[in-house]
Each structure stands twice: as structure tokens, then as C-alpha cells.
Amino acid sequence: MTMDDVRTRVKSVIAHVLKADSALIADEANFIFDLGADSMQSLELVAAFEEEFGIEMDEDKALEVQTVNEAVEFISGYLRKKQ
């Protein structure tokens, strides 16, 4: 899976969980400050990413991820390991 594929799917998950328009989600967008995620939605995002990509992430590290770009990078790391 290319980084662009990961990015598209990450944005789709974010749009679904945070009820946002995926087209309007910037790569640099911060989950909390730009996209308005609260702590419970942050947890939901982690769960949704895991389900979307079929991975199990390290919870404390996953919750440190702040932006869309960081999420793409973080998830790609797991996908590489998976391959």
C-alpha cells in the first residue's frame, strides 16, 4: 500500500469518526486543535485506524500522534512491519 493510499484511508476514517468532510482535512491538520477531537474521539480514532488497517497499535504511542501526517507515518510503520 502506498503512502497516498494510507493517507486517503486515514482521512476517510477521520471523516467518519469526527463527522468531517474528508476533502477538507489537511495533511497538517491537528486532531484536537484543527479537527476538534476530544479525548474520547481520540480513542475512537485509534480503534478505527486499527480496524481499517487490520493492525494493533501501541496505545500510548498511538495517542501521542497529533496530526494527519503523523498518523499516516505511524500507521505506515505498522503496515511495513506487517508485510
Add this chain to the structure above:
Amino acid sequence: MSLRHLSNDEITRLESQGCWAEDWRQVHVSADFSPHRVQNSRFFGTVELGRFSADVELEPDILRPSGIYESTLQDCSIGDDVRIAAVGELVRYRVEDGVVLQQIGKLTVIGQTTFGNGTALDVVNEGGGRSLLIFDRLSAQLAYCLVHYRHDAEFIQRLEAMIREYCAAKRSARGIIGCNARIEGCAVLENLVVGPYAEIRGAAELCDGTLASNEADPVRIGAGVVARNFIVQSGSHIGDGVLLYHCFLGQGVRLGKQFSAEHSAFFANCEGFHGEAVSVLAGPYTVTHHKSTLLIAAHFSFFNAGSNSNQSNHMYKLGPLHQGLFERGSKSGSGSYLLWPCRIGAFTVVMGKHTANFDSSDLPFSYIDVQDGKSFITPAMNLFTVGTKRDSAKWPSRDRRRDLDKRDRIHFDLFNPFVLGRVLRGMDLLDKLAETTPSEQEVVKHKGLYIKRLLLKTCRKFYEIAVQVSIGQMLVDKLEASHTLSWFALKRELATESAIGKGEWIDVCGLLVPKVKMEELLCEIRSGAIPDLEQLDSRFDAWYNGCSIDCWAWLVGLIEKRLERTWDQIEIQHLEKLVQEWRDQGIKLNNLILHDAEKEFDVDSRIGYGIDGDGEIADGDFTAVRGSLAENSFICQLQEENRKIIERAESLLKRLQSLSQ
């Protein structure tokens, strides 16, 4: 006190000092009584007077003579060096040595009374049916039994009979003001027992009550307090216009700032300011500090009420019959509302206005909020919040009870067999829901609460962290306490012969105990094997003191279950694995908490700082007021804790590897 009649000279002297007696022959005095400190007072019935020779220190550097001045006494016994001044009516009291009574409208006993002992409170259910008989040695544990074990009528009858017998012994037509108590500036005090060293200043009305004060931990009652039908145990302070009707206050309670309560019991270290409590069983550390906060018809413990949070127990049908349970460590967020009946699991935060009835007891450490009018639960969310960690650390340090005889037995551990038992139930539940919920379904409903399907697996993982940390913590503590060098000896040392702790645990209003022990107690009360309150107290003490043994038995049972082997089959590598898990998961949990704490320093937290300046000024203002992330004591402490976890784990792992087999 050896007493004698007054001499004629003494009577003449007393009359010359403005005194009058209905019958001077009924006034008895101590052998060394001197009449010069008895002035302008009247005596009715039988009065006994002690020696008045010392001065009394009212305030630092304000000394006044002991004696009786401008007061009226009837059927009283007055000890040595008592000062009674401007007391309108002092009737049927034994006043012990060193007491000060000043500017009191009336302090009287009328008829036979039990001084509040035996008063029935309609707690938890405002409509009745859970009457709590209060008395001056009531404990949170006994209250729990009386209030919640109504299904066992014989058990309740026996307990109530014990209490009634105790209260009957308190019945008297004469009250006591204990030694060195001080009562000043009060209006009406009726049928009141005041224990030693109590201070009552400016109370408006105290009727039918007992202040179980003592030297170690005096009771203090302040200005404007009105209390009727009540018991207050040692170390409790009430002030600032508090209104209490049919209430019990345990040890170290603080009520003030116009708080009002009726039919409510507050146990050790509770705090109530501004708000209102009705039909509440407030277990240890129940705290409500704000106006517009109502606690009604529920059982709380280790609870913190947010401002403007309240509950309804009345659905305008058969009356105010609904009730609620907040298990230990929970909070109601500001402005939150609950419609009873509900049961909120341990260490859970409730936010928003809920109109559904729900039960989250199988899902502790949760957040419960409202989304689109529905009550949603996020299980395990409160496991890794700063608040939970801080609360669990602060409770023991805030135990303000100084009385050596502590009535309420309290266990403080955050992770204990009761709470972890619920966590394990939560894990099973989440597993089951995850298995049975189709992936296209977004939410799943459980006991009135909605859970997002996506969260089922994630939240279960968080519960697993808590379990691994708890198992490891208890094991590490035990291993560190052992100094044996052989694996065989260590294994024997850690083995448990008791099976008692291995089952379900309950939280008996602060005291954690295997359920089987409560079941035994029910039998023993019913059979008469425990015949009185003293023996019942001893049993609660035994539970409290035996907790660590039972707790270890529970842990051994859990380890056996998780490793699918008996303790005999446990090998060194199994313990090594548990220690490694403790290290890894403990650090992970602390990092999650650190992450939560760091939010307190993010950009959003700086909103409102630097009122007239730019970002730099806002940062400067924030740092000046709040400090920095790097220097925050809580954060530093957590980082230090992580370092120690690594050190302790390494040291233990080395030791385990070096044990002779």
C-alpha cells in the same frame, strides 16, 4: 465528688451575691466549695456544685474566673472549675470539670431521651424501606449492612435489635457536657449530649443529638447551625449556618457554608459545602463543594460532585421511590444530571444530562456522556486520566481522623480485588459484545448504555493493562518483601492456603472484603453467634486486618486462572513474565496518564492567559501562573515512577534468575 450541705454563712453570702434557691437544702457542694464565685444565679431542684478556684482561658490572654454567674440551674451537677455565665436555663445536666458555658439561651433536657441515638434515617430511598438507625458508634460498614441487606429480614431484625438495645442504655432524663467542652453564644440546646473537648460557638438550635467528641479529636459546631435528631462523631466540624435534620456525621466530616441535609448519613472525611443532600448514604470521602448541587436518594463513596450536578428520584408516579448507586471513586461532572434508578460503576465520570436508566457496574473506569440525547459509555477511559491517579494518591493523605478508635474501616488501594473483579467482568463483557456485534453495526447497547462498537476491543486492551499492572504490583511488593534465596522456599512462602479471598469481592462502604465473608456474617448474625455490636465491630476489624491475606489469595487465584496452572505448577519464568508485564504495562499506563497530564499545558489550556498581550505574553503569563510542563510536580513524579519501575523490575528479575532451584 464528696458533697456536703451549704452552711448558713455560705447561704447568707450567696444571697448577698444575688443568688436564690428554691430550697437551699437541695444545693450540695464539694468539700472545698467557696461561694464567692457564685453570683446572681438561681437554683431549682437538686443542684450539686464543685470547686470553683481556677481561672478559665476563654481566648489566648483572656482569663475569666470559673464559677456561676447570671444563670439559672435546675437539677444539675456541676464539676470543678466550670464557668457558667449568662445561661438562661441549664436544666438536668451533668457538667464535667473544666467546662465553659456562656451566653446560652437554654440548655435543657426534657423528659426521657436517647439524645439522637436510635433516630431512623430514610437513606438511599426517600420513600423509606431502608431505615438506618443511627447511634454514636455507628460505622460505615454497619450502615451498609442495614441499608443494603434488606432482602434478609432476619439479619436486619437482629441488627436493629442490637442497636435498639444499645440506644436503650443511652436513654436518660439527664444530659452530659463532657470535660473541657465549651459552649458559647448559642440559642437553644435541647436534649443534647456533648462529649469532652467539644466546642459549640454560636449555634442557633441543636436538639436531640449527640456530639461524640473526645480530646484526641474534638467536635466543633459553629455559627448559625441548626441540627435536629442527629449524631456527630469525633473530629467533625460543622459551621456557617448548616441545617441538618435527621442526620449522621461520622468522623472527620466537614460541613459548612450553608449546606443543608436531611435523612442523610456522612461517613469518614466527607465534605459538604453550599449544596444539599437528601436521603443520602455518603460513604467515606464523599465530597460536594458547590452551590446548586443536590445529592439525593443514593449511595456514594469516594465521590466528587461537580457544580450544579443533581439527580431526580421522582418520576411523578408513585412518589420519590427511585434510588441510585455511585460506586467508589466516581464523579459527576459540572451540570450533569441523572434520572434514578441508575448504578454507576467504580471510578467513572458522568457528564451531561441523562434521562435513561442505566447500570455501568460491569464497566469501571469509564466516561459516560450524552450524544444526541443518548447515554454513551467509553469503558476504561478513566484508567489513564490524571484525576484518577491523583485521587487515589490523595485520599490516604487526607484522612483527617485523629481518634484512635476509627469507626470506619477504609481501604484505599486503587486496584483491589473488588475493582479488578469488575474490570475482569468488563473484559468478558467487551469480548462477548465484540464477538456478537456485526461490523456494520456502529453502536451496541448494554444495560441502558450505548457503546461504540469500534471501542470494544480497544477498551478491553486498556482493561488488560490495568490487570497486568495490578497483578505485577501485588506480586512485586510480595517478592520484594521476601529475602529467601531458594525458589522452593519462595514458592512456599508465596503459596496461599486460604481459598476465602479467591471469589468475588464487595466494597462494604470503604472496607473491601470477599463476598463469602459477608455471607458468613449474615449467618452468624441470624444464628445469634454474633450477639452484640461489640462483637460485630470485632468482626469488621478482623475483615480489615485480614484484607492483605485475602487479597493475596485472590491474586494467587487470578494468576492460576490466567496461567491455567495451579500454584504448584508455577515456574520461575512465569513470575519473570509477570514482572516483565508489570514493567512494560506500568510504564505504558503511566505514559498514557502523562499524555493526559500534558494536555493541561497545551495551546487550548492557555486560552485566557496574557489578557492584553500577544502569544509570548500569554506563554509568560501561563508559565508564571501554572508553571511549566517540565517542572510540574505530578509529571516529574510520574516520570520518576517510571524510572523506579524499571529499576525494581531489573532488580527482581536478576534475583529471580539467581534463585537456587
